Amino acid sequence: MNATGAVNDPFALAREAADHIASSTGITGADIALVLGSGWKSGTDQLGEPLADLDLAELPGFSAPAVAGHGGRLLVVRTAAGRTALVFTGRTHYYEGRGVAAVVHGVRTAAALGVGTLLLTNGAGGLNPAWPPGTPVLIADHINLTGATPLTGATFIDMTTTWTPRLRELARGIDPSLDEGVYVQFPGPQYETPAEVRMARVLGGDLVGMSTALEAIAAREAGMEILGISLVTNAAAGITDAALDHAEVLAAGEAASSRLAVLLRDLVGAL
Numbered sequence: 001m002n003a004t005g006a007v008n009d010p011f012a013l014a015r016e017a018a019d020h021i022a023s024s025t026g027i028t029g030a031d032i033a034l035v036l037g038s039g040w041k042s043g044t045d046q047l048g049e050p051l052a053d054l055d056l057a058e059l060p061g062f063s064a065p066a067v068a069g070h071g072g073r074l075l076v077v078r079t080a081a082g083r084t085a086l087v088f089t090g091r092t093h094y095y096e097g098r099g100v101a102a103v104v105h106g107v108r109t110a111a112a113l114g115v116g117t118l119l120l121t122n123g124a125g126g127l128n129p130a131w132p133p134g135t136p137v138l139i140a141d142h143i144n145l146t147g148a149t150p151l152t153g154a155t156f157i158d159m160t161t162t163w164t165p166r167l168r169e170l171a172r173g174i175d176p177s178l179d180e181g182v183y184v185q186f187p188g189p190q191y192e193t194p195a196e197v198r199m200a201r202v203l204g205g206d207l208v209g210m211s212t213a214l215e216a217i218a219a220r221e222a223g224m225e226i227l228g229i230s231l232v233t234n235a236a237a238g239i240t241d242a243a244l245d246h247a248e249v250l251a252a253g254e255a256a257s258s259r260l261a262v263l264l265r266d267l268v269g270a271l
C-alpha cells in the first residue's frame, strides 16, 4: 500500500479485483477471457448463459473508459461447453496515460481467476488493399512500437508462439476465409501518418492499431494461450486517399457486427 492506501503491486491489485468478482458473482474461477475492441461488442448475448454483468469502473483497479464507444462492462457467461468466460466490453488504452499496468490489469485479473485462454479483439487499420472495412483478420504475430512493456526487471518471457498456432487453426476451421496478419501496436492516440504506415509495412506489418500487443505480453507472462482477431475498420492511412475518422471506424464495426457475432459465438463455443 502507498500513503493513500492504494495497492502498488499490480498482481496484488489483480488478485483484489479477482476476489471482488468472485465474491460478487459466486464464480470461483474462469476458463476463458475475451477482450472486445471496436466493432466487437454486439452479439454478446449469444455467447452463452449470462451469469453476471458488472460495471468495470466499479472493480478494483479499473476505471471508466476514456473513449465513447469503448464501453466498459465485465460479463460473466457460461458457454455451451460449460466453460466460464469473462467478457470485457472495454479496455484501457496505452494512450490514456494511466500506465502500462492499467492497460494489462484486465488480463492479470483474468489470470488471477485461473483463465488459461484469452481472445483479444480490436479494430485496426488494414495495410492489405484486399481487406475492405469489415474484414476480420487473425493475428499471427505482432510488433510492439509503444516502447513500453508490462514486464518489470529481468522477466525474460518467450514470445515465439504468442499467437497460439492451435487456436488459429481452430479459428480457421470455423471460418476458412480468415486471413492472417502481423499487428503493429502504435502508441496513439493520433492515427498513423502515411509514412508510418509505410514503415509498418517495411517492418512486416499488416494491421495497425493502438492496443493488444501489451496485453498479449502480460498474457504470455501469465502463461495463457492467446487468439487475436483484428476487425479491419478502415484502410490504414495512405493506403487509400480517404481521411481517417473515429466515427467511420465505429460505423465499420457496426456494419460487420452480425458476421462478428456469429464468429465470436462459434469460437467461444469451441475454445
Ligand code: HPA
Binding pocket: 123, 124, 125, 126, 191, 192, 208, 209, 210, 233, 234, 235, 236, 237, 244, 249
Ligand atoms: N490506426 C490505428 N488504430 C486504428 C485504426 C488505424 O487505422 N483503425 C482502427 N483503429
